[in-house]
Amino acid sequence: MTTPDTQAPRSGADILRIALRRNVGAMVWGTVLMGLYQAGETAFPIALGLIVEQMMDNRSPGSFGLSIGALAVIVTTVSLSWRFGMRILQKANTSEAHRWRVRVAACGLQPVARDVDLKSGEVLTIATEDADQTADIIEVVPLLLSSLVAVLVAAVALGLADLRLGLLVIVGTVAILSILSVLSKRIGDSTQEQQARVARAGAKVADLITGLRPLHGFGGNHAAFGSYRKVSTEAKHQAVTVAKVNGAYAGAALALNALLAAAVTLMAGWLAFEGRISVGELVMAVGLAQFIIEPLKLFSEMPKYVMIARASAERMALVLTAPPVATPGSERPAAGGELEIDCVRYGTLRKVKFQVAAGEFVAIAAYQPRAAADLASVLAVRVPPGAYEGAVRLDGQDLADLSVEAVREHLLVNPYDAEIFAGTLRSNIDPSGSSRTVPEAVEASMLTDVVALHREGLDYGVRDRGANLSGGQRQRLSLARALAADTDILVLHDPTTAVDAVTEQLIARNIARLRRGRTTVVLTSSPALLDAADRVLVLDDGVITAEDTHRNLLATDEDYCRAVAR
Numbered sequence: 001m002t003t004p005d006t007q008a009p010r011s012g013a014d015i016l017r018i019a020l021r022r023n024v025g026a027m028v029w030g031t032v033l034m035g036l037y038q039a040g041e042t043a044f045p046i047a048l049g050l051i052v053e054q055m056m057d058n059r060s061p062g063s064f065g066l067s068i069g070a071l072a073v074i075v076t077t078v079s080l081s082w083r084f085g086m087r088i089l090q091k092a093n094t095s096e097a098h099r100w101r102v103r104v105a106a107c108g109l110q111p112v113a114r115d116v117d118l119k120s121g122e123v124l125t126i127a128t129e130d131a132d133q134t135a136d137i138i139e140v141v142p143l144l145l146s147s148l149v150a151v152l153v154a155a156v157a158l159g160l161a162d163l164r165l166g167l168l169v170i171v172g173t174v175a176i177l178s179i180l181s182v183l184s185k186r187i188g189d190s191t192q193e194q195q196a197r198v199a200r201a202g203a204k205v206a207d208l209i210t211g212l213r214p215l216h217g218f219g220g221n222h223a224a225f226g227s228y229r230k231v232s233t234e235a236k237h238q239a240v241t242v243a244k245v246n247g248a249y250a251g252a253a254l255a256l257n258a259l260l261a262a263a264v265t266l267m268a269g270w271l272a273f274e275g276r277i278s279v280g281e282l283v284m285a286v287g288l289a290q291f292i293i294e295p296l297k298l299f300s301e302m303p304k305y306v307m308i309a310r311a312s313a314e315r316m317a318l319v320l321t322a323p324p325v326a327t328p329g330s331e332r333p334a335a336g337g338e339l340e341i342d343c344v345r346y347g348t349l350r351k352v353k354f355q356v357a358a359g360e361f362v363a364i365a366a367y368q369p370r371a372a373a374d375l376a377s378v379l380a381v382r383v384p385p386g387a388y389e390g391a392v393r394l395d396g397q398d399l400a401d402l403s404v405e406a407v408r409e410h411l412l413v414n415p416y417d418a419e420i421f422a423g424t425l426r427s428n429i430d431p432s433g434s435s436r437t438v439p440e441a442v443e444a445s446m447l448t449d450v451v452a453l454h455r456e457g458l459d460y461g462v463r464d465r466g467a468n469l470s471g472g473q474r475q476r477l478s479l480a481r482a483l484a485a486d487t488d489i490l491v492l493h494d495p496t497t498a499v500d501a502v503t504e505q506l507i508a509r510n511i512a513r514l515r516r517g518r519t520t521v522v523l524t525s526s527p528a529l530l531d532a533a534d535r536v537l538v539l540d541d542g543v544i545t546a547e548d549t550h551r552n553l554l555a556t557d558e559d560y561c562r563a564v565a566r
């Protein structure tokens with residue numbers, strides 16, 4: 001059975017409907033309490049009018065004390081209903097925002113089709129600002145209804161004094177909302193465009209931070225900064241436009257509300273002058289005319305917040321409805337560890353065909369780095385099976401028939417540029433906290449010197465992207481994480497390019513020892529890793545051109561010797 005938590009939204013309107021359905025209980029209680037608050041606020045000037053009327057007819061101390069007690073009850077009701085009503089609504093709001101943040105983040109971590117123009121910076125903005133603004137609908141609706149309660153109570157009270165006063169409030173409120181609804185649509189369109197431009201600026205920042213070192217390397221940081229400044233300026237101009245529209249909306253709302261309050265006050269004064277209403281009713285009417293400005297202001301602002309929430313929901317729908325890079329199967333690979341590449345054609349690969357037996361250590365020497373990257377992408381399921389020819393099989397089962405989660409449990413591809421996260425050495429090596437081979441992985445990757453260098457050991461703090469580690473330390477940390485996963489099949493892509501030759505030799509021997517009996521494939525040109533492998537496959541011009549041990553290939557293949565000799 002599909003529930004609001006599991007159904008897939010197709011649009012921003014669907015997202016808002018799911019959010020509202022999921023919080024019906026909290027919204028009902030919030031509406032009741034906030035309606036009680038607004039009714040109490042409205043009752044205050046009504047009570048004052050009645051007290052004035054009564055005191056003019058009966059000036060006894062008992063009546064005065066009773067009136068004070070009635071006002072105290074109203075004030076207490078107003079205070080408690082606001083306190084508990086807002087507590088319920090804000091708890092529901094923040095909980096709903098959390099749910100959407102998690103859901104957007106989960107979708108953002110999954111690869112999507114290449115024709116979807118969503119960058120990581122945009123996803124970050126959507127998962128934070130847009131998720132929060134969408135969840136605001138949980139507060140907006142109850143506040144809208146409670147403000148309506150205040151307006152209706154005021155209209156009824158004034159109508160009992162004189163029908164014309166009640167009709168004036170109702171007609172004026174409808175007119176105000178009709179005028180402001182036109183402005184709110186423009187706010188929604190402008191806000192959606194602003195959010196898109198801010199997201200693009202965020203994406204540009206994320207890209208710049210990722211490539212900061214290379215940019216400094218060839219002096220491109222100034223040009224990159226200029227590019228970001230242009231995008232940010234566009235976002236600024238749109239923000240100014242939104243501010244102008246918001247200002248016009250707020251000014252119009254305040255002027256119209258004040259105009260209605262003034263009209264009610266003047267009509268009440270005229271009716272009192274004509275003797276059609278009493279002094280107490282005049283006091284009540286003047287008090288309500290002043291009070292009604294606040295709920296009218298809140299009531300008139302609600303359409304704006306609804307449009308902002310809808311604009312944010314539409315932004316979230318871009319992520320949540322983005323088509324996946326592939327529709328995975330549902331089967332699970334059998335235990336074993338056999339890997340077969342059968343005539344795969346993709347990118348620079350031209351009908352690559354080879355097989356790795358379970359428990360074998362195979363190195364692939366790719367003469368063209370792009371070919372190694374293409375092969376790694378296919379094995380990492382970053383390329384949908386329909387985007388390449390041929391087949392990849394795990395223990396005889398086609399990759400297209402397996403679920404992505406199951407594939408990654410059995411086959412791990414560690415890229416040469418694996419991310420390092422803010423945290424500790426330990427949390428980077430074992431993010432789930434479930435690995436039993438962390439010490440062995442640290443030793444095999446030669447990360448022991450980094451651990452020994454710091455008093456905290458594995459609990460040494462790592463900055464975002466490993467900013468406080470050298471290139472070699474980051475690479476060894478990434479390798480330790482891959483080895484600690486202890487998967488049936490491990491594919492390493494250039495795991496030692498940033499370490500010295502002596503360390504590389506030790507790492508190669510350690511990997512061969514630690515992974516003995518587990519299938520291991522290394523895409524590398526490192527002589528140490530090639531020599532440690534059971535056999536070497538030569539990948540040249542997109543096909544496997546040779547196969548033998550490293551030493552035999554050195555002795556018999558001049559091209560291989562030139563390619564890997566250092």
